[in-house]
Amino acid sequence: MCCDLKRRFLLLYATQKGQAKAIAEEIWQQAGAHGLEADMYCISEMDKYNLEAEKDPVVIVISTTGTGDPPDTARKFIKKIQDKTLPPDHFAHLQYGLLGLGDSEYTFFCNGGKTVDRRLQELGAQHFYDTGLADDCVGLELVVDPWIDGLWLALKESFLLQKEKEGMSSNVNAVSNSLSAAPRVHETDLTSKIQHLKLEDEGVRSSDVLSQKLVDINLVTSAQDTEPSLVHSVPPISQSVLNVPALPPEYIEVQFQDTHGENPSLLSLISEGTAFEVPVTKAVQLTREDAIKTALLLELDIADTTFDYQPGDSFCVICPNNVNEVEELIHILGLSEKGEHFVCVKVKQGTKKKGATHPQHIPERSTLKFILTWCLEIRAIPKKVFLRALVECTSDEGEKRRLQELCSRQGASDYARFIREPNVSLLDLLHAFPSCRPSLNLLIEHLPKLQPRSYSVSSSNLFQPGKLCFVFNIVEFPACPTRPVAWKGVCTGWLAELVAPLLQTNKNVVDEKGGSLSTEKVSLFIALMYCRCFDSGSMHLHFAVLTYLISIFARPSSTFHLPADPSIPFMMVGPGTGISPFIGFLQHRQKLREEHTDWEFGETWLFFGCRHQDRDYLFKDELRCFLENGTLTHLNVCFSRDLPAAEVAPPKYVQDVVRLYAKEVTRVLLKERGYFYVCGDKKHMADGVSDAVVDILSMEMGVDKLEAMKILATLREAKRYLQDVWS
Numbered sequence: 001m002c003c004d005l006k007r008r009f010l011l012l013y014a015t016q017k018g019q020a021k022a023i024a025e026e027i028w029q030q031a032g033a034h035g036l037e038a039d040m041y042c043i044s045e046m047d048k049y050n051l052e053a054e055k056d057p058v059v060i061v062i063s064t065t066g067t068g069d070p071p072d073t074a075r076k077f078i079k080k081i082q083d084k085t086l087p088p089d090h091f092a093h094l095q096y097g098l099l100g101l102g103d104s105e106y107t108f109f110c111n112g113g114k115t116v117d118r119r120l121q122e123l124g125a126q127h128f129y130d131t132g133l134a135d136d137c138v139g140l141e142l143v144v145d146p147w148i149d150g151l152w153l154a155l156k157e158s159f160l161l162q163k164e165k166e167g168m169s170s171n172v173n174a175v176s177n178s179l180s181a182a183p184r185v186h187e188t189d190l191t192s193k194i195q196h197l198k199l200e201d202e203g204v205r206s207s208d209v210l211s212q213k214l215v216d217i218n219l220v221t222s223a224q225d226t227e228p229s230l231v232h233s234v235p236p237i238s239q240s241v242l243n244v245p246a247l248p249p250e251y252i253e254v255q256f257q258d259t260h261g262e263n264p265s266l267l268s269l270i271s272e273g274t275a276f277e278v279p280v281t282k283a284v285q286l287t288r289e290d291a292i293k294t295a296l297l298l299e300l301d302i303a304d305t306t307f308d309y310q311p312g313d314s315f316c317v318i319c320p321n322n323v324n325e326v327e328e329l330i331h332i333l334g335l336s337e338k339g340e341h342f343v344c345v346k347v348k349q350g351t352k353k354k355g356a357t358h359p360q361h362i363p364e365r366s367t368l369k370f371i372l373t374w375c376l377e378i379r380a381i382p383k384k385v386f387l388r389a390l391v392e393c394t395s396d397e398g399e400k401r402r403l404q405e406l407c408s409r410q411g412a413s414d415y416a417r418f419i420r421e422p423n424v425s426l427l428d429l430l431h432a433f434p435s436c437r438p439s440l441n442l443l444i445e446h447l448p449k450l451q452p453r454s455y456s457v458s459s460s461n462l463f464q465p466g467k468l469c470f471v472f473n474i475v476e477f478p479a480c481p482t483r484p485v486a487w488k489g490v491c492t493g494w495l496a497e498l499v500a501p502l503l504q505t506n507k508n509v510v511d512e513k514g515g516s517l518s519t520e521k522v523s524l525f526i527a528l529m530y531c532r533c534f535d536s537g538s539m540h541l542h543f544a545v546l547t548y549l550i551s552i553f554a555r556p557s558s559t560f561h562l563p564a565d566p567s568i569p570f571m572m573v574g575p576g577t578g579i580s581p582f583i584g585f586l587q588h589r590q591k592l593r594e595e596h597t598d599w600e601f602g603e604t605w606l607f608f609g610c611r612h613q614d615r616d617y618l619f620k621d622e623l624r625c626f627l628e629n630g631t632l633t634h635l636n637v638c639f640s641r642d643l644p645a646a647e648v649a650p651p652k653y654v655q656d657v658v659r660l661y662a663k664e665v666t667r668v669l670l671k672e673r674g675y676f677y678v679c680g681d682k683k684h685m686a687d688g689v690s691d692a693v694v695d696i697l698s699m700e701m702g703v704d705k706l707e708a709m710k711i712l713a714t715l716r717e718a719k720r721y722l723q724d725v726w727s
Contacts, residue, residue, distance in 0.1 A: 068108020
């Protein structure tokens, strides 16, 4: 019945880290089984499609980056559709369905998708399928899988309605002569056809389930276990017929070459902008040894580069995977003897993968160690489609069955519990399923790009010309049942190891009074030792440290900056390392005050918190100096783990301190049109601060919380309530 329907639709994706593209590719692969054909393009390839003339349904998969920005690949498209001169019926012909990806840990959840969705609606476009918003915080698959399931019927209904509409248009005269009877006949016929489509779609799904090659459930050993785990399941999953993803086609082939040469420059791997290789000139541990978290400050010398920044900007560090993990992975893959061999990576001839291209983040020729060290995120949580591919690389039937369960629809909760939540990596899987031996080409196909890590600038180029400082905690992942060894963060662990000798020098150097030297004196000391670096063997260490280089590139903020008018007051909330950008703010403000004594400067507030006053009070001396010279007007601090000296407990967290200054917050924000900045942990701090501000506005203005929330939303839209947060 439906064989004469138009079967083609346009599939667009906008991705930042590859997830939206992977989901679009899954849609493209499934389309064939449903008798459909998709033309798939990155949304940035506007020369290959034309929405203004598109008559077929359009499916859009779009991610969100940062705290709510569209992905870089969508910026040009969004700029085009946001043209104010476009008429409200510009896309009146367009039928589309949109799937947005985001993370509810951030304020502007799925804002990339919502921005496109809202603007297309404003320009007259119509949904043929309800918008889906997938949350990476709880698992994208919880929305993505059912959304894709329902897409096929929605597409076929769209094709059918379009065909019926075209048929009615061609017979408009006949319809007008039998106006009373035609609608009833048409509705009955259309309902019948849609019902047939539903049965047809259910048939495809049933066929998919039955066509999967399943292992005899008697091979599953989990019956002996009362609790499920990563490697064992229990009924009903262990006794279910599984619906698993289709096996993705291979599209990469690799050839090992026993030749010599140089690996590509790290700077050549960056497509986001200009990258620079700069030396680390200072490293200081800001926390005491017994602090729960270790915070480090690094200073980079950017004097010989064109790198430029404003206080409040971020930048990215190009970092490697842990060398021990790389060596272990190479060993498990059975490639220990080929670590230094060059690998030639090509697209496999005759591959069935739509639009298969050479991955941009993989050099065409480099060593195996280089690829696994600098190019692939080997700690990435394996996606279900990767698990499906790993099934084919597993020889043990019980292990194979469990991998099938974990990637199946029936095993969604097990996937979340045993893979997503504990951040299981490829290495963890290979330890848990020892008969699994994937090929290198499979890793290149499925492991995402090793992403540079972003950090807030903690300095002012005006205050420290040619220098860039940043602060970070050394991230630690404790051991767990699936990982017996504790991990440090990919980038923070590497940076800490890189500057360890410089940190040790800082700790060992004391002044003539027996106290610790200031960071400036330590740098001077090291510089003097550098001049005499060949006097003894121990001095060579300092020479090596001074030549350590890291590669960085800019990621400027469009909003998280000081007010353009220096007379406008602002408040800053930054507990822990969240104080980092505000040190740059205050340095910049101090320099402006020194250079422009005739300017009027607004008051500045800082709310800071940490666990212990004597262990992790970051920049304590610097803040005291800012307060004494008038750069900082108000400093309010709290210490969550210190026992109160008085009977009345002091405020525990920064949001508690903010509440104590309700009248001042209201005055600065509403009466003086000031700015409010928040930097730090999203879930455990930033949400609490925004709740506190809502309560303050509600109380001080005498309005209910809903109205107060609207006022805060207005402040956000006006870019006067700004956040730089992470989860």
